[in-house]
Amino acid sequence: MAELKYISGFGNECASEDPRCPGSLPKGQNNPQICPYNLYAEQLSGSAFTCPRNTNKRSWLYRILPSVSHKPFASIDQGHINHNWDEVGPDPNQGLHTLCGAGDIRSNNGLAVHIFLCNSSMENRCFYNSDGDFLIVPQKGKLLIYTEFGKMFLQPNEICVIQRGMRFSVDVFEETRGYILEVYGVHFELPDLGPIGANGLANPRDFLIPVAWYEDRQVPGGFTVINKYQGKLFASKQDVSPFNVVAWHGNYTPYKYNLENFMVINAVAFDHADPSIFTVLTAKSLRPGVAIADFVIFPPRWGVADKTFRPPYYHRNCMSEFMGLIKGHYEAKQGGFLPGGGSLHSAMTPHGPDADCFEKASKAKLEPERIADGTMAFMFESSLSLAVTKWGLKTCGCLDEDYYKCWEPLQAHFTPTSRSPTEPK
């Protein structure tokens, strides 16, 4: 495949023209009486018109036909896409679930975690989501994603974000699967860095935006546009490919990011920094510092902390933590957590290293060592209390009923008469 081109940066005002039509972006205005090359002008709004400037998102698309050129939408089978968080009763136990969420689509507040599996490309079909933004984490197989803004090529260890309303279609090359974090009503941002300063974690320049690409293609059998609207699927037919945007400009675009570019920051003397240092992107709630969802990764790095229990500590958290594994072995659950799997630690449910990990790490000689080489685990962390769907809990048949047993062998090592610590036996 020819190398695709991208624009580098996060949240910038960008402009792009398909090189086959130089000058296709109107000069000095968005809505000329007649656009260059006789294109149609169409605005895609990603925020309320009146949002403050730093959160105002929109792009102008110059296309062969406007998106409105389609037949009416009709309801279709929605498979296992769901937003009914009352399907099964709440369950605070630790477990391996594969689909969960919280909040309300209609009031634009909440999130959903989806698993995707596919073995064939979307031919003359595209999808757009009226409900929220998709953060897509491929775990197996490569994706060639066609969007109205251009093409993106994605492989495991890269992620992409396709924001609300953007039409896209996916080509796959083998059996392919991954995770999707959907957030309603907000967009992902880079986290604030505080005393870290101007650089570090996910750097803006490493986010890549596709460049304009169009096809002027009639589709005799009809091109199907699938829409997720209030959690239900609808389909509509049109005569032409929707990937007919010759030029665009704006700050509301899809983008991709290679997780290898994450600049890891960590404790270099003793103890742990909080895992928020691993945040790639955050979808903020209205409460300062509280996220609807954070996307957090645990990349390969050095562990150097002296006099410290180095794996993640035991904790209980007011947040819900959905973890996934793209590749390798997650350090706190050797063997118990496979690539493509997921775990959910619900709000205030205790969790931490399994017994084996505790025993080993308590005795380990503390030399600088590589952690997580060949591994990429991630977390979707939310301030909302997540509900698991019936599919995640029952239908998929993948729940690990014995998950809690990894903590059963934990022994008390309490020595009431001696303060000096001894290694666990």
Ligand SMILES: [Fe+2]
């Ligand atoms: Fe946790």
